[in-house]
Amino acid sequence: MTEWILRFLIGGIVVSLFAVIGDVLRPKSFAGLFSAAPSVALATVGLAIHKEGRPYAAHEAACMMIGAVSFCVYAAAASCLLRRARTSAHVAALSLLPVWLAVALGVWALAGRP
């Protein structure tokens, strides 16, 4: 139980930290880079190394590359939707999360489920 609470706290702190950095930076397109910061990875990799060892964490990182490609598709789709459709930001960001999941799982399956 302590491990999950620790994960939650570390994840919350790291994500909030990057979000605050994004809040104060200008221009907005540059600040947007911090929306794709490796926040969850930074919060998790150290714990994975400590608990499961380096080969396990390296395997996670290999699959994270697929997640990053999926993130690119997700963010580009959100940008297109916000520019072309009259959708609010939270609707666009949340409604496209299944796209992120579908692309990530699809590419992972095509890569032979590493």
Added chain:
Amino acid sequence: MIGVNLSGLRSTRPHEYAIRFVFGGSATVLAGFLAYKFGAGIGGLFLAFPAIFPASATLVSAHERERKHRVGLHGTERGRSAAAIDATGAALGSMGLLAFAFVVWRMLPGHNPWLVIGSATIVWIVVAFAFWKLRQLRHIAIRAWRRR
């Protein structure tokens, strides 16, 4: 021109900080739980889960809208446009995320973990910045070409 504007901190309300904390903490727990349940492959995918973007795009849009309302303008379109710019930045930043994962994957088995994580973080910001700069230069070139 890249700059820092601390007024961005004042415009974020306490509950907005709390939402981002909870969203980030939950995404980290979810990634750990999925790795525990289904293995490192599925868990690894969720290390690149968009944990910050939904909240940040919503906040960027809301703050821009409020700013326009204060001067008596209807800021809905401007808010949406600001969120779209944020999303474009996130798409460019995801290339940095890809580079971060590549460095951790290739270097972690044979090097000091903290050195690897530190190097990967530097690579992330350098690659993300390079993609952002390339896009800026492309815009400048297109504008100059149109003026001719």
